[in-house]
Amino acid sequence: MIHVGLTGGVASGKSAVAAQLAKLGAVVIDADKLAREVVAPGTDGLAQIRQAFGQAVFSPDGSLDRAALGALVFSDEAQRLTLNAIVHPLVRAEANRLRAAAANEAVVVEDIPLLVESGQADRFDQVLVVQAPPEARIRRMVEDRGWSVAEAKSRMAAQASDADRAAIADHLLINDGTLEQLQAHVSELFEKELNR
Structure with missing residues (x-):
């Protein structure tokens, strides 16, 4: 069994990564x-x-x-x-x-938004961090969730910084393209690094 911690800030694309990992056969445990x-x-x-x-x-x-x-x-x-x-x-x-x-023989992925904040990185064989540019995350929260810009910024400020997340990452996925590009990156990572 490979035990993977998956994390990322609000609206980073972490849920899309989790969905793709599940599609590829990982057992995804959703902390939310x-x-x-x-x-x-x-x-x-x-x-x-x-x-x-x-x-x-x-x-x-x-x-x-x-x-x-x-x-x-x-x-x-x-x-x-x-x-x-x-x-x-x-x-x-x-x-x-x-x-x-x-x-x-499963790849077990725990999807934990507050993995860094709750000090859980050491529980995992590997940690996968998803990041996206702050302006893209704010736009997603406003457009997809109906939050105000102030609410979006407040949620981001209440979470660990990108630098804090990157510091514990074994794998860092930057979500600055299309959903299809993100899914392709996840598939490649799964085949080369996780599903062994």
């Missing part, structure tokens, strides 16, 4: 998806969030108001650290369970 699952209704994670943040981050129907929680944690470092202390251990435990269930 797991982060939603571990705070689903009825989970211990959701109860911990209610205890830590109160009713202000919940909708009237009792579901988690992700927009309210996001606005809170991306504007307050202490609140973000509190949320991470709740969610990260739960996500890591579930990711470990999924990795253990993979075949021995």
Whole structure:
């Protein structure tokens, strides 16, 4: 088994890389998806969030108001650290369970947006970092997600820098072309470096 950590800043193209790796046969474990699952209704994670943040981050129907929680944690470092202390251990435990269930010869890719911030680089055989020019990332967040430029810049500022990510990279993919070019780079990397 080859255990790969995949990371990149918001709107860098990391999800496109993960999708291509899955298409090529890798077992992709999506930390964002797991982060939603571990705070689903009825989970211990959701109860911990209610205890830590109160009713202000919940909708009237009792579901988690992700927009309210996001606005809170991306504007307050202490609140973000509190949320991470709740969610990260739960996500890591579930990711470990999924990795253990993979075949021995599998290429297992953990897609972790906050891999650098959470100090997990040493857990992996190889780390793959996706980067894109800041102006392209801002444009994608505004056009694709409907965020304001200020929101986009705030999200980028709350994450590790490109230099911090590059420092832990075994493989660095620069996403400054078309989707097809990115997919071709991923396919080449998979065949030459990962799927051995």
